[in-house]
Amino acid sequence: MISRIKSKNWNWRSILKEILIVIVLMFILSNIMSYLRKPDLDSSQLPKIELQLLDGSIFTVPKDQPILIHFWALWCPTCKLEASNIEAVSKKYKVLSIAVDSGSDTKVKEYMQEQNLSFKVFNDRDGTWAKQFKVEMYPTTFIYDSQGQLRFSEVGYTSTAGLLARFEWIK
Secondary structure (H helix, E strand, C coil): CHHHHHHCCCCHHHHHHHHHHHHHHHHHHHHHHHHHHCCCCCCCECCCCEEECCCCCEEECCCCCCEEEEEECCCCHHHHHHHHHHHHHHCCCEEEEEEECCCCHHHHHHHHHHCCCCCEEEEECCCHHHHHCCCCCCCEEEEECCCCEEEEEEECCCCHHHHHHHHHHHC
């Protein structure tokens, strides 16, 4: 193996090819891991949700519109990395984000302000909603279609393009 590495003529094309192979393999592996870690929900139908959000408004599930429900936590580095993706999606689609075990409302609001995030947030201080959705890892994202049927669930980081593509897929 080492002699193969030493004998191979490395140029930009071969390096880019190797990088591309690694990226494709990582993509496949991350999707397999997400599939294996996804919550096993009792129903694929979106439950009735009525919550008071951090901004004081009442959130109810929209009629005839797809929705993204995103579980995250302040202590989760991947969640923080993914926050801008959720923000971008919230500009085009309905998003309910649920901050789990993340401390006081004030602490979550401060984070949202510091990061210039405006998506809708419910502070699930005791993890009640996370338990209902059987969320065990963060971030976990669910995408429901306009009839309230679960179409996608993702565990771990998902790109803005990946999230938007999933919405386009269910249209």
